[in-house]
Amino acid sequence: MKIIRVEGLSKNYGTTTALRGVDLEISESEWVSIVGPSGSGKSTLLNILGGLDYPTEGKVFINGTDINSLSEDELAVFRRETIGFVFQQSHLIPYLDATENVMLAQYFHSIPDREEAEEALRRVGLGHRLHHRPSQLSGGEQQRVCIARALINNPSILLADEPTGNLDRKNTRNVLELLKTLHTQEHFTVVLVTHDPYVAEWADRLVHMEDGKVISDEPVSR
């Protein structure tokens, strides 16, 4: 079943065109990497898929719902119910500890549950860092907190924008292995934007973008 369907998606920022008539379909539980050079429109596509931005033209269907027809508050509900975000920079609230950062997503979703949040952190290997502030964690550990936070509400789609962009090779591998394990266990859909071929190859499918268009879309051969 197609969980994401994109039809004729275009996005202009003033006179700059970021997306030009993108069509894309992604199946449930699929792991898709979107690759391309800087300015190819891959992050713009991801933001529109996550309801963080609106297209100039075209439609985005998530689970059959046209998300661009949703109001701002309906989009907020859509994000917290359906989407988990992992960004390149580990955007964590600096004055909350690791557990509280995960609980924040629970708070916006429903009711914070400390035990559940701590369990999520243990699953990403941070059982010993539950009460550490972001500044007391390494880059890799911070991204793990972000993954725990993104998955705490059991989203059906994980959108990751250069999640290992700031990590060294060892930490990159660790984060990807963690994502792979969780993906295998929980069967959520992953859409990962990267310009790193090593990261891209962890996917089932590789979508290549250039100049706002999809120029190739093929399975990853292992």
Place this chain on the structure above:
Amino acid sequence: MLFNIIKRSFINQKKAMAVMVIAVAVGTAIAASLLSLSMDISSKIAKELRSFGANILVQPKVTALAGIAGQKRYLDEKDLVKVKTIFWRHNILGLVPFLYVEDEVQGVKVVGTWYKQPLKVPGEKKPFETGISNVMPWWQIQGRWPEKNNEILVGADLADRKGLRLNDTVQLLGKEFVVTGIVRTGGKEDNMFVGELSTIQKLSGLTGKVSRVYISALTTPMDDFAYKDPEKMTRKEYEKWYCTGYVTSIAKQVEEVIAGSVARPIWPVAQTEGKVLNRLKLLIYLLTAVSLLSAALGVSTTMIMSLLRRTHEVALMKAIGADRIKTIIIFLTEALIIGLAGGIIGYILSFGISQYIGYQVFGTALKQRFVLLPLSIGASVVIAVLGAYLPIRRALGIKPAVVLKGE
């Protein structure tokens, strides 16, 4: 969780939060002090304004027949003390009687009055101080007030005209008087001889009689209701009017206790007082509003600065599912806490400020009013919430896609 977010947010931004609490506290303290002042100002300023002179004039009622016959009528001196028995007796600050007679031989007018006369009020320990000295303190006497029954003052203009000087002797009302002083009153008495009331009463055969009485009373500024005709008021309206310290209602009560009298406000004085008080109050309210507005601007500016530092945080919250209500709740709760803290601190500060203003301006303390506590807290919460309005709007407008862009 919300509590945790707010708590940590406060701890994390101690300086910004302190600046906001101080802004609210100072604004509230000034506003509360000014309000406290506005509550006391009527009585304090009215007392000060009493040095402008009497505001009620009591004269004998002229009946139709007496008016036709040109017959002179008088008030009874013994009734004067009764003004201290009316409902607004504590607002009667002073009175002074005048008895005008004419010396037909000399062709001059002579007025008898009190300079300083304590009246014994039944049921009161302290005597009621009356006379020129407290009702018309602007009278300037060169020399001294008559102490003996053969002493008299001469009005400054009359003295000039007649070439009279201190210690000269004059024949008045069939008696020889020594001039003990020359008085300048700014009124018609400058062309008269002025003597002690009892002396003039005796010599003119009008013992116990006075021509008119000037009363100085603390009054409530006249408003639209006060100008209504009491005759046309409903019973309830009349009661309200009667029990409010308007110059008209006090005059009415005076009239009721002095037999055969008609008491009228001296409008130029009464109206000026009302206008001065109303304008002062308006000025205070405007200053109060300005101080509250400044505090709100202070909060707004600081909160916007704080928000600029927290843009990523807000964008992230929105990205992970914070809707408008939850975003508003976070900032509004912060604003409410700032408002509450600022209100309490501001109220405490206002004690000191209002006492300072009281002593500097009036020489006495202003009344401490606990009613201002809820008012201060309410006002400071409003300030903080108003101040938070722009930052909240700005927070709601943050685009996570722009702020969190990783490309």
